[in-house]
Amino acid sequence: MQKTRSFWGWGWQEELPSGEERDRLTGLLGAFFADHPPRPTPYPALEAIELPEPAVAVPAEFADFCDAGAFERAAHTYGKNYRDLVRGFQGDFAAAPDFVAFPRDEDDIARLLKWAAREDVAVVPYGGGTSVVSGVECGRDEATRHVTLDLARMDRVLDVDPVSSAARIQAGARGPVLQEQLAEYGFTFRHYPQSFELSTLGGWIATRAGGHYATLYTHMDDFVESVRMVTPAGEVVSRRLPGSGAGPSPDRLMLGSEGIFGVITEAWIRVQRPPVYRARASVKFAEFDQAVEATRALAQSGLYPSNCRLLDATEALINEVSGDFRQVLLLAFESHDHALQPWMERALAIVREHGGRVSSGPEYSDGTDEGGSGEGAQWREAFFRAPYRQSALVSLGMIADTFETAVTWDQFAELDRVLRERVQAAMNEHCGTGLLSCRFTHVYPDGPAPYYTLIAPGREGELLEQWYAIKQVASDTLIEYGATITHHHAVGKVHRPWYERQRPALFGQVLRAIKAELDPAAVLNPNVLIRRDGGA
Ligand SMILES: Cc1cc2nc3c(=O)[nH]c(=O)nc-3n(C[C@H](O)[C@H](O)[C@H](O)COP(=O)(O)OP(=O)(O)OC[C@H]3O[C@@H](n4cnc5c(N)ncnc54)[C@H](O)[C@@H]3O)c2cc1C
Structure with missing residues (x-):
């Protein structure tokens, strides 16, 4: 079946939660937030969307690789952060590009960039449009005319x-x-x-x-x-x-x-040869601190598991990985070359020394099977479904967002304590209640990359103000406590105010100087990473 990209939400339109799945989500949220029940609203239809008149037409010389149709303009207006999903869901496409270019080769790109510099048209490079930091968005207040340059046809x-x-x-x-x-x-x-x-x-x-x-x-x-x-x-x-x-x-x-x-x-x-040998296990801990220490010991052991994902008890619960309010550590090794028993056995010995109890596995396989069972398999299913669920949560009137960072091990406990306290207080103040969970997406010998998910009930007409109030508290805390504003979500426009506090001031000037050399008419991605007006 030919699938269609959603013009407002994550992924494929046909895979957005509907029917039973959406009802189940509504029921689950109703149980968590009994005093603030979800408000289901149907997904928007493209026919009901109003787009601004294009400020610049497709030049004749580019006609065979550009599209000014409503679907492409709407679908290329935003990335996929919470604010994008809300605006798309509410039919606000004021920032739509004037047209979308799908270059076939470098020559198309070079000619388009030359034209844009001459005609003072901003250009937004676009890959999959999954930016969560407004990296593919260009408002009319930033450039009166803009074109999105989508590389979809260059995919070989x-x-x-x-x-x-x-x-x-x-x-x-x-x-x-x-x-x-x-x-x-x-x-x-x-x-x-x-x-x-x-x-x-x-x-x-x-x-x-x-x-x-x-x-x-x-x-x-x-x-x-x-x-x-x-x-x-x-x-x-x-x-x-x-x-x-x-x-x-x-x-x-x-x-x-x-x-x-x-x-x-x-x-x-x-690139690599595909893995043949796999080993998997999951381990449970009664206390988060214990689990963190076990994960640090693993990160510093030189074993380098391919998966070493720690889920706190709330994260394990909301992803239906485990219902007994324990922290879960998902462990896996893989290799093209060798069997992995000794690595897994040593890893399990380390986690046991830190109070962990092996709850599934170890399982070993040596074929093409990616599957596995137990908590790890349940986690993988939840992991890929999560972006679709976030779009569904927007349609239920919820605030649902994530933020992530990295920090050295010596500072993690304090950062985590303060973040949980402040973000919870912000959710209570602005939403009446809220749920915050944490997992480690990556671990290094010198520190973890913790990733937080928050879900809170939103008020009609105030979702974006409520969201930003919480986002500000989280981001300020990251910078204040020595962490990075982002481990892997990039800077874009959303994180730029905090990136400016994180990076050395002189480095900002160096970036501007490089930009002036490579993009002298400043047509590319205004206000992403550095401010167009040349501020700090
Ligand atoms: C549900 C979800 C899960 C995510 N999970 C992860 C994750 O696990 N790890 C992670 O790192 N990120 C994650 N992200 C963030 C996002 O997917 C990454 O930033 C990703 O690298 C963006 O790729 P893209 O092709 O979609 O780029 P886009 O979103 O299209 O663009 C991102 C930025 O790069 C620029 N850009 C894109 N292509 C080019 C190009 N060819 N040349 C120059 N500039 C270009 C754009 O102008 C924009 O500023 C997630 C996002 C979502 C919505």
Whole structure:
């Protein structure tokens, strides 16, 4: 069946929760928030949406790769953060692009950038549109005319080097599309963000995405061998190298550039042979502190499990991983080359030393089976369904958002304590009540990347004010307690005020100088990462 992208919510329209699933969610929320029951409203229809008149028409020379139709303009207006979902759900598409370009090659991109600089039209590079930080949005107050440049047609694996285990891939390849093509060469790309289904290689590089293999290689930085970027000033192409100490790295300039310097068109990426051997287990802990200490010991053991995901008791409960209000640690190892019993046995010995009780597994397999059972399998199911559920929660009048960070182990306990206290108080003040849970998405030897989910009842007409009041408290606390404003969700516009407090002031000036060199007419992504007006 041909699926259609939702023009306002996460993913495919046909997969948004409906019928029984939506009723079940409504019932569950009703039980949690008896005094503030959910308010189900039907999903919006495209025919009912009003879009602003385009301020610039598609130039004749670009007619064969641009689209000014209502669906594409609406679907490219926002990314997928809570605020985007609410505005889309409520039919507010004031920031719609004038048209959407789907370039076929670098020449189309270069010509479009040249035209935009000449005509003073802003350009927003767009991969899968899964940004949660308003990275693909451009308001009319920021640019009176803007075009979105979607790389969907540039999605091919162009070349594979089996000797070095690397592949040259176009930036617009979404996770499953890229994976399918690599499989034909007997390779895989072990980078698995939760947005995998829709996000793209170019987006991962532009935002320094974090995948969900939870230790060792997680960030895109670890996978990139070289990058090609088309800028308004010309091309930047780095050399393929396994490593290099030759001055500041050009790859580092492009990684995390969030579309403000140029359009990433392709990259050479380190790939791997698919795993054959797998080991899985889950472990329960009565206390969160105990579980944190066990996870730290594992992170520092040199075992580097492929999954080392700690769920606090609330997180385990709301994802239906475990109903006994215990913290759950999901553990997995994988290898193309060797059986994994010794690694798993040592990991389980470590967690037992810290008071953990093995609740499922260890299970070992040596084939193509990705499955597994127990808490791990339940978690995987919940993990991929969660984005669809968030869209459904918006349609039930709820505030449902996540925020994430990373901090060194020595500061984690204090940060976590203060965050929980302040965010809970903010939810109580602005929503009357609320639920906050935490999991570790990644763990490093020197610190975890905790990820918090909050759900609270919203008031009609006030959702965005309530949401932002809570977001501000969380973000201020992260900066005050030595953490990062984001471990993997990027900066965009939403996190920029806190990023400005986190980064060295002089570094901000350096970014502006680079932008002036590569994008002298300042057409790319106004106000993303750095302010267009040149402020702090
Ligand atoms: C439900 C959900 C789960 C998520 N889970 C994760 C996760 O596990 N890990 C993680 O890291 N992130 C996650 N994210 C955030 C998001 O998926 C990442 O930031 C992702 O890397 C964005 O990729 P994209 O292709 O969708 O890029 P887009 O959203 O289209 O763009 C992101 C930014 O990069 C720029 N950009 C995109 N493509 C290019 C290009 N080719 N050249 C130059 N600039 C470009 C855009 O202008 C924008 O500023 C999640 C988001 C959602 C909604």
